[in-house]
Structures are given as C-alpha cells and as structure tokens.
Amino acid sequence: MLSREENELLTRVTGDAAMARLMRQHWTPVALIEEVAEPDGKPLRVEALGDSYVLFRNSDGKLGMLDERCPHRKASLVYGRNEDCGLRCLYHGWKFDIEGKVQAMPSEPQGSPLKDKVRARAYPTLEWGGFVWAWLGEADAVPEFDPPAFAPRNDIPIAILKIRVPANWAQIHEGQIDSAHSSSLHSSDMVPAKVEGAAADEKSWYRPSTDKSPRMQTQTTSYGFHYAAIRKPIRNARTHDYLRVTEFVAPYYSLIPPNNNYNVASVIVPINDEESYFHFIAWGDRKTPTTDEWRAFNRAVPGTDLDAKWRPLRTLENDFWQDRQKMAEGNFTGIDGIPNQDIAMWVSMGGRVDRSTDILGASDLAIVEFRRLMADAARRVAEGGPAIGTEEPRVRQASIASAEGVYPKDVDWRTLSRTASRQAAE
Ligand code: FES
Ligand SMILES: [Fe+2]
CATH class of the missing domain: 2.102.10.10 (Rieske [2Fe-2S] iron-sulphur domain)
Incomplete structure (x- = not known):
C-alpha cells in the first residue's frame, strides 16, 4: 500500500514530474x-x-x-x-x-x-x-554513456521484442520483479522439470521447482536493488534451495534470471502516464535466439500479434483473445505468449493504478521495495537532490548480473550475482 502522494510520485512521468526529471538524468x-x-x-x-x-x-x-x-x-x-x-x-x-x-x-x-x-x-x-x-536532460550536462548490463559489448548477440502497452511504467516494472506470479500466470509456459537450473527450448521454459510461494529477500544497491526468490527445489529439498536473483537497475531496466541458453532482461520506457514501451530481451554469447525466433516464441510478431506501431492486437476489448476451451483442456490462462499473459494483467489493472487500496502479502516484498525505493528517489529529485544511479562512485552497469540455480542452503544469494558478473566479465 502506498499513500496517494507516494503513488503520484511513483507514477507521474511527464513534464516537470519528479520521476520524469529523474529519468531525464539517464540515457x-x-x-x-x-x-x-x-x-x-x-x-x-x-x-x-x-x-x-x-x-x-x-x-x-x-x-x-x-x-x-x-x-x-x-x-x-x-x-x-x-x-x-x-x-x-x-x-x-x-x-x-x-x-x-x-x-x-x-x-x-x-x-x-x-x-x-x-x-x-x-x-x-x-x-x-x-x-x-x-539524452533528454540538460544540454550542457551530457554524461558519458555507461553500457547497460544487458549489452556489455556493442556486438553482443541480442534479440529484442517491443510492445506498446497501455499501462503506466511502474505497473510493468512491478510485473518484472514479481517472481511469485510466474508460478501461476506463466505456469503453462514455465513448467517444473527435473533440470539442474532454469532451461529453455523453443516451446517452454523449465524450472527445477514446483514451489508456488517463494520466500523473498531484498537488498538495496547503489543502482537500485536486488532480491532473491527462494523456492523448494524438486531434488534435494532438505539440503538445497532454488534461488532466483533479479536485479533492478533504476530507472529503466531489470535483469531477470538467465536460463541455460541465454540471459533475460526487460526495459520499460514511459510514453506518458498511461502508456509505456515494454521491451523483452534475450542476450548473451551462448544460444541467444534470433530476433524473429524470439518474437515468435513470445507471440509478439508485428503483423501477427502487433500492428505496425507495436500495439498489441490482443486488447481489453477482445479479452486478449483468451481461449476458454484451451483453459478447460488444462492451459492455465488461455492466452498465448508469456508477455501477452503479463500484458493482460497489467492492462486489466487500469492505465495508472491506485496503490492506496491494494493488499500486499509476504511474496510482494520486492514490490514494496521497488515502490519505496522509487518514490523516495523521486522525492529526493523534487527536493533538489541527485537522481538515483547518478552518484559517484558508480557501479559499472556491465558488472551487474542476475543469477539462478539450485544451491546448498548455506549459500548466500548476495554472493551469486557477484559470481555471475565475474563470469560475464571473463
Ligand atoms: S516550415 Fe512552416 S511549419 Fe515547418
Ligand atoms: Fe510475467
């Protein structure tokens, strides 16, 4: 739950709004x-x-x-x-x-x-x-560009899908850092399996866990925050945990835990208070799909799923093409494509949601952290302070990495993203 004033700070992203001024201090x-x-x-x-x-x-x-x-x-x-x-x-x-x-x-x-x-x-x-x-900020204060964590090199293999979503930016970010929803909303596309860690093929994503109620832990960082979703694994549940560590790099992107073939990120850019560009990204040197394969896998193909201006053809008016017959046959949502399932939820909440009446549970810990962090960051800008992520010393974004895997219970998840980032740098 947020106060009305905090909700305004978080969700107003145009003109002189503090969050818009904060964002204009980033490329x-x-x-x-x-x-x-x-x-x-x-x-x-x-x-x-x-x-x-x-x-x-x-x-x-x-x-x-x-x-x-x-x-x-x-x-x-x-x-x-x-x-x-x-x-x-x-x-x-x-x-x-x-x-x-x-x-x-x-x-x-x-x-x-x-x-x-x-x-x-x-x-x-x-x-x-x-x-x-x-650079949309002051013309005489153009900072050096720091390559984002999802493209540490300019020639890194990368596949991006883009969708114009009729929802406020914060609703979408909250979806990206909400590990708990994947066990319900995406349960037909992210299926439990006896795998060592998250895996992907051209049909589905696989997870080594059936646990639907992750325990959450968060930690604030200089660039945003990270959190772990801790689940019981299918194998060795007594001695091990399945850990998924997500990184939020304020204000534009999140690093979602990788799978065996590629890394995953999402980039959200506000168009106005009630519309945003959502980009979902696969990247890395292992087996990143081509752009066409990635858009087909996610049902986000211009001409088939989107119009020529990235607007989804599945809308509130046509119930996102939800197929009740498919649901009766076992598909959880009746909506094809992982991002389309997310979009149906974000859009159905309303263009800019009032967070003063929602009811949060233990699994919403990362959402609470995101709201607190970004509402405070906007307030700091409103009071004349620096924008989050612009203060020295800065962490180079390329050194930030998400992580996942089945680990012995005594492993501290905070050390995992450091390990992963070392690997990424090698
Ligand atoms: S040249 Fe007259 S409006 Fe552009
Ligand atoms: Fe999702």
Missing part, C-alpha cells in the same frame, strides 16, 4: 535501431516521458533527433522529406540538419537573417545493443 532507450536503419529513410516519431521527437538517419548514416514540431509554426517533422543530409518540413520547406541548424528557408526572402537565428533543439543520440539512446 533513455528511445527506439530500436531497426526502426531507423536506412539512410534517408522514413523519419520516426519518438515518444518518451510525455514529449515527442523526430528521429531520422541522414544521407551520411548519422542519426539526428529534434523536437517533433517544426520551430516555424509547429507542423510535425515526422512527415518531412529526409534527403540531402537534412530533414525538410513539408509545410513551408524549412530544412534542418542533424544538429538542428537551418539549411534552407525557402519561404523567406533571400539573405534573410532569420535563417541564422533559428535553431531546432537537437538531442544527443547513440546506438548501442540494438537501441537508439537519447
């Missing part, structure tokens, strides 16, 4: 590289934290990101012509380069000084790990 993953792959290709509308921008790749292959609205009379530049190293507004033909400088102003008399006075605001961008990252 923000605003688009997939595949959306702007072509030089002189179609400009992309980027929406983040309540604002909209235009992202385009110029004739030289360089990215530019400007405010969406033309400085002249505010027509959208998304419909502009992207050619000859600049983006030209359709309305009166003003043309801008990737730095926002005016290249042409055909509606003004020749020699007009206006051309040199006007400048569109341009936002720094870079490409890393399948994403275009943008």
Whole structure:
C-alpha cells in the first residue's frame, strides 16, 4: 500500500514530474535501431516521458533527433522529406540538419537573417545493443554513456521484442520483479522439470521447482536493488534451495534470471502516464535466439500479434483473445505468449493504478521495495537532490548480473550475482 502522494510520485512521468526529471538524468532507450536503419529513410516519431521527437538517419548514416514540431509554426517533422543530409518540413520547406541548424528557408526572402537565428533543439543520440539512446536532460550536462548490463559489448548477440502497452511504467516494472506470479500466470509456459537450473527450448521454459510461494529477500544497491526468490527445489529439498536473483537497475531496466541458453532482461520506457514501451530481451554469447525466433516464441510478431506501431492486437476489448476451451483442456490462462499473459494483467489493472487500496502479502516484498525505493528517489529529485544511479562512485552497469540455480542452503544469494558478473566479465 502506498499513500496517494507516494503513488503520484511513483507514477507521474511527464513534464516537470519528479520521476520524469529523474529519468531525464539517464540515457533513455528511445527506439530500436531497426526502426531507423536506412539512410534517408522514413523519419520516426519518438515518444518518451510525455514529449515527442523526430528521429531520422541522414544521407551520411548519422542519426539526428529534434523536437517533433517544426520551430516555424509547429507542423510535425515526422512527415518531412529526409534527403540531402537534412530533414525538410513539408509545410513551408524549412530544412534542418542533424544538429538542428537551418539549411534552407525557402519561404523567406533571400539573405534573410532569420535563417541564422533559428535553431531546432537537437538531442544527443547513440546506438548501442540494438537501441537508439537519447539524452533528454540538460544540454550542457551530457554524461558519458555507461553500457547497460544487458549489452556489455556493442556486438553482443541480442534479440529484442517491443510492445506498446497501455499501462503506466511502474505497473510493468512491478510485473518484472514479481517472481511469485510466474508460478501461476506463466505456469503453462514455465513448467517444473527435473533440470539442474532454469532451461529453455523453443516451446517452454523449465524450472527445477514446483514451489508456488517463494520466500523473498531484498537488498538495496547503489543502482537500485536486488532480491532473491527462494523456492523448494524438486531434488534435494532438505539440503538445497532454488534461488532466483533479479536485479533492478533504476530507472529503466531489470535483469531477470538467465536460463541455460541465454540471459533475460526487460526495459520499460514511459510514453506518458498511461502508456509505456515494454521491451523483452534475450542476450548473451551462448544460444541467444534470433530476433524473429524470439518474437515468435513470445507471440509478439508485428503483423501477427502487433500492428505496425507495436500495439498489441490482443486488447481489453477482445479479452486478449483468451481461449476458454484451451483453459478447460488444462492451459492455465488461455492466452498465448508469456508477455501477452503479463500484458493482460497489467492492462486489466487500469492505465495508472491506485496503490492506496491494494493488499500486499509476504511474496510482494520486492514490490514494496521497488515502490519505496522509487518514490523516495523521486522525492529526493523534487527536493533538489541527485537522481538515483547518478552518484559517484558508480557501479559499472556491465558488472551487474542476475543469477539462478539450485544451491546448498548455506549459500548466500548476495554472493551469486557477484559470481555471475565475474563470469560475464571473463
Ligand atoms: S511549419 Fe515547418 S516550415 Fe512552416
Ligand atoms: Fe510475467
């Protein structure tokens, strides 16, 4: 349960809201590289934290990101012509380069000084790990980019699915750090098996446990927090525990425990107070699926499961294509695809949930930690303090790793992610 005031701090993510100001002090993953792959290709509308921008790749292959609205009379530049190293507004033909400088102003008399006075605001961008990252904060305070834990190298194999979810960012994060729900919501896709640790094939994920009520332990870190879900394993339950350690790296992503083939992460970027981009990621040097395989496995294929703008075709209005017959035959949810099951829950809660009346249990410990941590972090920004994750000394994000496995009961889970991160660094 949160007070109304804390719920506002946690969930308001546009304009001058403290959480929006906090997020703007981090590099923000605003688009997939595949959306702007072509030089002189179609400009992309980027929406983040309540604002909209235009992202385009110029004739030289360089990215530019400007405010969406033309400085002249505010027509959208998304419909502009992207050619000859600049983006030209359709309305009166003003043309801008990737730095926002005016290249042409055909509606003004020749020699007009206006051309040199006007400048569109341009936002720094870079490409890393399948994403275009943008700096949406103060123009004179651009920090060095620290590679995220899910892409420690720029050439790491990575598969990303993207879905535009009509729900507030915090609802989605709470789903990502809620280990208990997987034993119910995903029970038909994450099945108990006599495996050594979490395993994956092209049909299902396997877990070495049937325990539906994990014990939870959390620990605050400098970058966010981590927690362990501790379950009884199928084998050696008297002497061993099945541990799943999840990392939350504020404000944008979580590292979900890996399986035998790949690591898993999720990245959530608010579009506005009631919509977010959810990205679900498989990555690593072992057996990461291709992007097409990953989207097919998760039923998040554009054209089949999503429209051309990443909106799910399964909606509240069509009951997420829930199949009651399949449920009668044993499928737990009647909804195909692990993320689609999550989305049905997040969206059904309402666009921005009121947390002042929910009833929390012991398995919600990580949710409580997330809310407390981020509401406090937003309050600190509102009071003029630093944003979480920006204070020195910083942990390099590439050294953060989630972990899982069956371990003797005397193993401290807090040491596991350190071991895993050592392996990742090797
Ligand atoms: S509104 Fe863009 S050139 Fe006039
Ligand atoms: Fe889930």
